Amino acid sequence: MPPAVRPYLGALRRSAIANPARIGLQKRRLMKSAALSAAERELLRRVSSRIHHRDGMYAGSGEQYFLAGLSALACIDEVLRAASVEEVADFLDMPSGYGRELRFFALRFPRATCTACDIQPGATDFCAREFGARPVVSRPRLGEVSFGRKFDLVWCGSLVTHLDPDSTRELLRLFARHLKPRGVAVFTFHGDHVLRRMRDGGETYELDPAAVPALVSHYEAAPARASSHFKTSMRVTGCSSHAVARQSTGLPGAVFSASSACSRS
Numbered sequence: 001m002p003p004a005v006r007p008y009l010g011a012l013r014r015s016a017i018a019n020p021a022r023i024g025l026q027k028r029r030l031m032k033s034a035a036l037s038a039a040e041r042e043l044l045r046r047v048s049s050r051i052h053h054r055d056g057m058y059a060g061s062g063e064q065y066f067l068a069g070l071s072a073l074a075c076i077d078e079v080l081r082a083a084s085v086e087e088v089a090d091f092l093d094m095p096s097g098y099g100r101e102l103r104f105f106a107l108r109f110p111r112a113t114c115t116a117c118d119i120q121p122g123a124t125d126f127c128a129r130e131f132g133a134r135p136v137v138s139r140p141r142l143g144e145v146s147f148g149r150k151f152d153l154v155w156c157g158s159l160v161t162h163l164d165p166d167s168t169r170e171l172l173r174l175f176a177r178h179l180k181p182r183g184v185a186v187f188t189f190h191g192d193h194v195l196r197r198m199r200d201g202g203e204t205y206e207l208d209p210a211a212v213p214a215l216v217s218h219y220e221a222a223p224a225r226a227s228s229h230f231k232t233s234m235r236v237t238g239c240s241s242h243a244v245a246r247q248s249t250g251l252p253g254a255v256f257s258a259s260s261a262c263s264r265s
């Protein structure tokens with residue numbers, strides 16, 4: 001096949017698998033799953049089936065796609081309960097991507113102002129158009145990002161996994177600057193699944209390959225791994241704004257972990 005034709009065929013394939021009728025069918029199949037609670041089934045019934053053809057999080061399985069959103073919401077609800085946060089008036093989803101999770105948050109917090117932040121302008125535009133989010137385009141240097149408002153809740157799904165330690169600190173500082181006094185940030189980071197892929201599968205998650213061995217040994221030495229309930233493929237942690245501020249300044253962070261109940265792949 002001539003190389004020049006490949007991108008067009010790729011776009012055609014992506015458009016075909018992101019067909020709303022096909023995705024709607026996949027969604028209805030998932031709704032029959034006995035593993036879902038009644039509340040999750042209702043959210044699923046109402047959630048949009050529109051997936052952007054450039055959304056890299058959709059590889060053809062609507063079931064996986066929607067389950068990821070429901071799992072994010074379960075993590076958030078667990079952390080909000082633990083932190084006794086009852087009202088969410090302003091929330092941030094960063095990185096929003098094309099709204100795989102944000103579409104559920106918009107249903108769960110219908111009166112809240114939702115900000116979608118990603119480095120891809122097309123992704124934040126889609127979130128604004130489809131889910132009523134306020135779009136903010138991020139920067140490679142996270143210290144340069146500003147939202148002009150503070151949040152009760154920040155969800156950060158699958159960004160830390162791709163960041164080096166300095167950028168991760170920058171991200172935590174960014175959240176600390178933008179959380180209301182009783183606000184919480186919930187974020188996912190490396191877990192056993194990521195570790196195995198890095199250690200045994202050569203996966204780098206866009207990090208400097210030279211930095212991977214140190215990251216793996218650091219993770220393997222972390223005390224959380226000793227925990228018997230640590231079965232998740234990504235750990236999910238919620239922090240109070242105070243804890244985030246302490247974490248980002250390099251002091252021992254008093255984060256509370258929701259890893260026992262939350263799972264996410």
Ligand SMILES: C[S@@+](CC[C@H](N)C(=O)[O-])C[C@H]1O[C@@H](n2cnc3c(N)ncnc32)[C@H](O)[C@@H]1O
Binds near residue numbers: 101
């Ligand atoms: C693995 S995806 C996760 C997206 C979404 N949370 C989800 O689970 O569907 C990672 C996202 O991070 C975004 N990203 C990468 N660097 C970023 C940055 N500096 N600021 C904001 N978003 C970034 C990418 O564009 C991509 O959409």
